[in-house]
Amino acid sequence: MPKVVVALDVNERERLNSILKEIEGEDVWVKIGLEAVCSFGLDIIKELKEKGFKVFADMKLHDIPNTVESAARVIVRNGADMLNVHCTGGKTMCEFAVRGVKEEAEKLGIKKPIILGVTALTSMGPEDFGAIGMRGTAREIVIRLATLGKESGLDGIISSANEIRVVREYFGKDFVILTPGIRPQNGSIDDQKRVSTPTEAVKAGADYLVIGRPITASENPKESLRKILKEIEEACNS
Numbered sequence: 001m002p003k004v005v006v007a008l009d010v011n012e013r014e015r016l017n018s019i020l021k022e023i024e025g026e027d028v029w030v031k032i033g034l035e036a037v038c039s040f041g042l043d044i045i046k047e048l049k050e051k052g053f054k055v056f057a058d059m060k061l062h063d064i065p066n067t068v069e070s071a072a073r074v075i076v077r078n079g080a081d082m083l084n085v086h087c088t089g090g091k092t093m094c095e096f097a098v099r100g101v102k103e104e105a106e107k108l109g110i111k112k113p114i115i116l117g118v119t120a121l122t123s124m125g126p127e128d129f130g131a132i133g134m135r136g137t138a139r140e141i142v143i144r145l146a147t148l149g150k151e152s153g154l155d156g157i158i159s160s161a162n163e164i165r166v167v168r169e170y171f172g173k174d175f176v177i178l179t180p181g182i183r184p185q186n187g188s189i190d191d192q193k194r195v196s197t198p199t200e201a202v203k204a205g206a207d208y209l210v211i212g213r214p215i216t217a218s219e220n221p222k223e224s225l226r227k228i229l230k231e232i233e234e235a236c237n238s
């Protein structure tokens with residue numbers, strides 16, 4: 001069954017603790033991104049793991065290959081189960097990141113964390129792609145960048161639910177697909193543009209569903225999470 005990854009996009013300790021209290025004991029991963037890491041440091045990974053969560057360090061690395069490789073090694077040393085780079089950083093950058101992750105995991109004698117490539121942010125639509133010089137439709141962009149990611153040795157990619165089917169067709173069932181931009185039916189889309197419901201993402205074949213505000217900004221996070229988990233289970237069984 002696809003896993004829910006709860007996005008902990010917070011910068012205050014109290015807020016973080018209250019969300020963790022709501023989701024502790026549930027069968028979910030958690031994700032820390034720029035906001036959480038800038039606030040709490042990478043040490044937070046250890047703390048989250050002690051609470052029993054698998055942790056996705058969503059740092060979206062994008063820099064020269066050497067810098068990205070070094071940062072990837074640091075993230076592995078801090079215990080992340082999953083990390084990511086921007087495929088737009090290019091093939092060499094992705095290859096260096098993959099090498100850093102593999103070597104560091106071997107050195108530590110741990111299972112290699114999953115390393116994914118960001119293709120096209122779910123907050124971007126057609127007009128945004130054109131404005132930064134990305135040619136083609138979202139689907140074409142995702143396939144182009146997923147191909148680069150696959151050739152670089154990445155384990156999978158991050159894309160909106162709209163592109164999952166075509167990515168599966170091209171790269172098969174073992175290629176990991178993580179999908180953000182998940183919104184329950186009639187939920188507020190916030191700053192996201194290419195959104196889908198949990199059911200749509202599951203039916204399309206996502207392995208991981210990243211969900212932030214529909215859970216963390218809800219009046220009752222535990223209930224919202226449970227509703228989503230139930231919807232996912234039903235979608236898997238139907």
Ligand code: C5P
Pocket residue numbers: 007009033058118119120121122123158159180181182190192210211212213214
């Ligand atoms: O609150 P919401 O569900 O929109 O949060 C989505 C999370 O997924 C955010 O933390 C965002 O950084 C992340 N993300 C995304 N689009 C991507 C990759 C990651 O929205 N392509």
